[in-house]
Amino acid sequence: MSEKVLMKGNEAFAEAAIRSGCRYYFGYPITPQNEIPEYMSRELPKVGGSFVQAESELAAISMAYGGAVAGGRVFVSSSSPGIALMQEGFSFLCSTEIPLVILNVSRGGPGVGGIQPGQADYYQATRGGGNGDYHLIVFAPSSIQEAVDMMEMAFRVAEEYRNPVMILADGLIGQMMEPVVLPNPIPDAVREGILKAKPWALTGTKEGRPHNVVKSLYLKPEELENRIMEMDLKYQKAKEQLVRYETNRLEEAEVVLVAYGSTARIAEEAMELLAEEGIQAGLIRPISLWPFPYEAFDKIPEKVKAVISVELSRGQMMDDVKIGSKGRFPVGLSSRVGGILITPPEIAADVKKVLGVER
Amino acid sequence: MATHKLVIAGFGGQGVMLMGQMIAYAGMLEGKEVTWMPSYGPEMRGGTANCSVIVSDKKISSPIIVEATAVAAMNLPSLIKFEKILKPGGQLFMNTSLIKELPTRNDLEIYQIEANEIAVALRNDKVSNMVILGAIINKTGIVKQESIEKVMEKLFSGNKAKLLPLNKQALTAWEA
Numbered sequence: 001m002s003e004k005v006l007m008k009g010n011e012a013f014a015e016a017a018i019r020s021g022c023r024y025y026f027g028y029p030i031t032p033q034n035e036i037p038e039y040m041s042r043e044l045p046k047v048g049g050s051f052v053q054a055e056s057e058l059a060a061i062s063m064a065y066g067g068a069v070a071g072g073r074v075f076v077s078s079s080s081p082g083i084a085l086m087q088e089g090f091s092f093l094c095s096t097e098i099p100l101v102i103l104n105v106s107r108g109g110p111g112v113g114g115i116q117p118g119q120a121d122y123y124q125a126t127r128g129g130g131n132g133d134y135h136l137i138v139f140a141p142s143s144i145q146e147a148v149d150m151m152e153m154a155f156r157v158a159e160e161y162r163n164p165v166m167i168l169a170d171g172l173i174g175q176m177m178e179p180v181v182l183p184n185p186i187p188d189a190v191r192e193g194i195l196k197a198k199p200w201a202l203t204g205t206k207e208g209r210p211h212n213v214v215k216s217l218y219l220k221p222e223e224l225e226n227r228i229m230e231m232d233l234k235y236q237k238a239k240e241q242l243v244r245y246e247t248n249r250l251e252e253a254e255v256v257l258v259a260y261g262s263t264a265r266i267a268e269e270a271m272e273l274l275a276e277e278g279i280q281a282g283l284i285r286p287i288s289l290w291p292f293p294y295e296a297f298d299k300i301p302e303k304v305k306a307v308i309s310v311e312l313s314r315g316q317m318m319d320d321v322k323i324g325s326k327g328r329f330p331v332g333l334s335s336r337v338g339g340i341l342i343t344p345p346e347i348a349a350d351v352k353k354v355l356g357v358e359r
Numbered sequence: 360m361a362t363h364k365l366v367i368a369g370f371g372g373q374g375v376m377l378m379g380q381m382i383a384y385a386g387m388l389e390g391k392e393v394t395w396m397p398s399y400g401p402e403m404r405g406g407t408a409n410c411s412v413i414v415s416d417k418k419i420s421s422p423i424i425v426e427a428t429a430v431a432a433m434n435l436p437s438l439i440k441f442e443k444i445l446k447p448g449g450q451l452f453m454n455t456s457l458i459k460e461l462p463t464r465n466d467l468e469i470y471q472i473e474a475n476e477i478a479v480a481l482r483n484d485k486v487s488n489m490v491i492l493g494a495i496i497n498k499t500g501i502v503k504q505e506s507i508e509k510v511m512e513k514l515f516s517g518n519k520a521k522l523l524p525l526n527k528q529a530l531t532a533w534e535a
Contacts, residue, residue, distance in 0.1 A: 006384050006393070032399055115400055176422050177380065177395040179387045268420035343425050 004179040009144045009169065010035035012180050013103055014043070016151035017075045019183055021191040022101070023049035024074040026063040028056055030082045031115040032171035033105035037077070057082040061089030068098045069214050071201030073155055073194060077103035079171075080121050081112055084129060090164055091130025095216035097200075097231070099158035101151070102136070102166040105174035108312075108339035116339025117171030119263060119312035125168050126290040126320075133228050135235050136166045137242060138289040140260040144178040146287075152183060157242065159194065161234055168289060170312070172262040172341065238291055245293035246285045253282030255351055256300050257334075258321050259310040260286045263342065267310045270347035281351060286317075297324030306354045308332040310347055312340075330354070362417065363501040364424045368409035368441050369433025369454070374488035378431070379410035381492065381514070385506035386414040394422035407436055414501050429499050431491055433474075438462060452494055456487070470494055470535065477532045481525060489529035497535075504530065 007015070014036045017025070025040040037053060044051045050067075054060035057078055068074040078086060083104045093100055104125065108118035125138045137157060141147035150167060158165040195201065202212050218224035249271070250256065259267040264285040271281045282304075284296045300307065307329045309318035315333045322331050334350035336342040365382065369375040376397055383395040396411045411424040427445050431452040432438035438453060442462045445451060450468045456475035472494050474487035496502055508527060515523040 004387060006380070006387050006395075171399070172396070172422070175397055175399050177383055178422075179393060262422075266421040266423065272420075341423055343423065344421060345425060 004181055006177050007144060007180050008035055008177050009147060009173045009175065010105065011039050012144045012148050012182075013077070013151065013167075013169070013174075014039035015182060016148040017101070018043060018047060018049070019185040020073065020152040020155050021186045021194060022073045022075045022155070023047065024064070024067040024072045025049070026052045026054055026060040026067070026074070026076055027078065028054050028060050028082060030079045032107060032117070032174050033077050033079050033103070035174070036103070036105075057085035058088065061086040064100055065089055065093055065098060068093070068100045069096070069202050071195040071198045071203055073101075073191075075101045075103070077105065079104065080106045080109050080118065083121065084124065087124075087129035089130075090136060091128070091132050091134060092216050093164045094130075094134035094136070094231070095132065095227075096214045097162035098164070098214070099155070099162055100164040101154045101158055102164055104166060104168050106168065106170045108337065114339040115171070117262065117312065117341060118337065118339055119170055119261060120314075120316065120337065121168065122289065122311070122313055122316035125166055126292070134231065135238070135290055136164055137161065137238060137291075138166045138168050139244065139287060140168045140289050141173060141287075142261050142264045142285065144173065144176070144180045147173060148180055148182060152186070159197070161238060162200075163234065163238075168261065170262055171339075242288055243291050243293045243295065244287035245296045246283075246287065247296060247299060248283040248285070249280065250282040250284070250299055251301065252280050253301065254280050254303065254305055255355060256282045256284060256304055256307045256329075257310050257347070257351070258284045258286070258307060258317065260289060260317065263310055263312060266342055266344055267347055269344040270310075270351070273344050273348045274351060277348075279351065279355070279357070286320075289317075292320045292324070294320070294324040297321075297326070297328075300325075300329065302328070304329055306330045306332055308334050308351060308354055310334045310342065312337060312342065361428075362413065362415035362419075363429065363499060364427045365412045365414075365429045365431070365495070365499070365501060366409060366424055366427045366441050366444065367412070367431045367433070367495075368407070368437030370436075371406045371408045373408075373433045375408050375431075375433060376410050378488050378492045378495075379412045381507060381510050382412050382414065382496070382502055384510045384513075385502040388506050388509055389502060391416060391502075392419050394419050396422045407440075409437065409441070412501075429495065429501070431495055432458065433488070433491065434458065435460060442467070450499055452491055452498070454487070454491060470498055472533050474533075478529065481529055481532060483525055486526060486529035489526050490532050493530035494533045494535075496530075497533075
């Protein structure tokens with residue numbers, strides 16, 4: 001393991017992607033993730049990789065589709081409105097089962113919105129913004145170390161499941177700096193082995209094998225249904241194997257907060273404030289947003305008075321919190337939107353309001 | 360050591376981001392937990408800019424500062440904006456070369472630093488941020504002076520090495 005370095009989240013994402021064997025990046029500038037294309041444009045050529053600034057996000061995702069179809073480890077990044085423009089590509093990549101890692105350093109929406117941190121792309125990420133029966137596999141880091149460790153895992157999962165994986169971050173994780181231990185670069189031999197493990201890739205037959213065909217058009221409904229049911233088997237497996245979450249102080253809790261990404265950190269500080277006032281709050285931090293860790297909610301003790309979704313959106317994750325809670329607890333919302341980060345005292349005040357206490 | 364929560368604010372070009380990064384870097388070298396969070400947006404030279412730095416012995420949850428232990432205001436808009444987030448008794452560092460007004464609060468520990476004049480006396484007005492940085496570490500103890508000097512040695516290497524003596528000198532140029 002290398003020593004600790006102080007890195008901005010965006011640069012750490014980019015460096016981790018390169019160390020994970022990514023050699024192809026396609027993107028279009030958008031705040032708050034511009035350090036990523038900047039870093040990639042400077043560093044990828046040094047390791048024999050390619051950086052392309054496309055003319056639009058749709059072009060970028062389409063180029064990435066091409067690179068990934070040819071078997072490369074490909075990475076794209078953007079922020080909310082740019083990710084919206086890539087949705088057509090995501091649907092195609094899922095349909096054709098092509099692995100890709102996507103990073104959304106999200107900001108406030110809808111529309112062009114603003115450029116400050118937001119989490120209002122939760123539905124877009126977990127419910128899909130493109131057409132058809134598909135899912136992105138979605139992970140959300142809450143620290144730069146976790147973001148870095150997640151990157152290599154994201155490539156592996158994308159390849160194992162032959163499905164795009166999205167890392168859903170936000171402007172806070174992208175812009176802040178923290179000490180981080182970077183993973184060692186994967187060895188060249190391993191990187192070269194990755195392509196060999198993709199027999200479906202369009203690498204040219206060299207007249208030695210039948211043509212590989214990658215397509216998403218199926219005019220016969222029976223063929224398309226078969227295709228979708230095959231994909232669905234994969235998604236069912238993902239629900240069993242890819243759920244990731246953390247819990248904190250659930251056992252002694254009288255109220256449980258649910259928060260992901262940078263908001264989970266803010267919620268942790270709110271827990272300290274509440275504890276000072278004699279209110280024991282626990283935390284469920286979903287790390288995989290799709291598949292969502294519904295089973296974590298089975299661990300909530302019966303005595304808990306309420307479960308509160310803390311998010312920088314108007315109750316998008318709260319839908320999943322309700323599904324997980326199965327009606328066992330009242331579900332509340334604590335949120336700020338539009339690029340405003342919620343503060344620990346605001347969360348604490350919302351908790352007290354839901355509990356109906358003035359202590 | 361308790362947790363230090365420092366906000367440094369000024370206008371773009373004064374080097375407030377760098378000051379914060381140097382403290383975060385120094386804290387990391389000391390084995391502390393650190394976070395650095397910039398304001399970001401349509402900032403530019405002459406616009407307003409600020410960063411939040413937390414240095415602690417404990418794991419840092421939120422990198423956002425709601426109540427600061429110290430604020431460094433490099434210009435008047437920064438003083439107006441950030442004096443209110445200081446905790447009672449908090450430390451306020453003011454660049455009095457540019458701020459002629461006084462803070463409205465009277466429950467603060469105030470350090471008035473004529474940073475630009477001190478820097479000019481060192482024959483380079485660009486190090487005024489290092490003068491304030493020196494005052495911050497001297498009075499808050501957020502990181503050690505040796506640690507900042509180590510950071511400077513890393514920053515000013517190669518063809519920038521000639522800038523090292525001047526910057527080290529600026530660090531101790533202010534006397535309370």
